[in-house]
Amino acid sequence: MTLLALTAITIVRMRGLWAAVMLMGIYSLLGASWMLILDSPDVAFTEASVGAGISTILGLGTLALTTTRTKEPVRGALLPLIVVVVTGAALVYGTLDMPHFGDPGAPVHQYPHPSYVERAAAETGIPNVVTAVLASYRGYDTLGETMVIFTAGIGVLLLLRGRRGRKREGETR
């Protein structure tokens, strides 16, 4: 946790974007390790591969296309600071009502959870409950997520390809 916070602060204070992208990757990897400590290897897996792997590559790819230095901020940092502090305080205030970490009586462990864990192996024959819930009980949601990825991919292709085509036309001017 301390390492996560340290990395985040360093990223915010940094002006060189190459190092910032690298630190973002490290941040994701730390987050993944943390998820592993919390016994959720599926989430850790996703975080490590997407956050630390693909995002870093795409970030570096973007830097290769644009520039590697941030512009100097044009306005003062006071108003954003106030907004961030107020939002953070509200979020921390919200966590005060939450049940303690690992509390077996917490609502999240009471309502859908035990029934799924008990039923999943018998009904789907699949030992990994995460996969069973994702793919079977929440099949509609996962279909939606796949559609989101599909749409995102199409969107990126349209944006990047379309721009290049128009540029080629512009060159004749």
Next chain:
Amino acid sequence: MTRQTILRVVSKMLIPFILLFALYVQFHGDYGPGGGFQAGVIFSAAFILYSLVFGLEAAQRVARPALIETLVALGVLIYAGTGVAAMLMGGRFLDYSALIPHDPVEGQHMGILLIELGVGITVAAVMISIFFAFAGRKRIP
């Protein structure tokens, strides 16, 4: 970067194992951590590594952009098609138990395997094509 001997040799050695690991994560997602999404990302990572080391043209000869874009849609089609197949077999949409009527548990198993395959194909193809789109652009002057 194409003349770095160590990079070329090491990545040539690594890429088959990355692909194999992706397939393991894909089809072993029922038993261990992982699933279609993670497998797709790892699978695309192999292609991205290849195009980083050997150049974009070499990678696009292996994974032709037209093919990749077809796969983007194919994965979603496999997923939704599994749901429709369950409907045709007399169940509800995405109700895998209907896929094999006499053994619902086996049907669940097959349905999950199929939709994970769809997710994996879409994710891998989208990641590869996004990377190609980024890498194929010229630097803005």
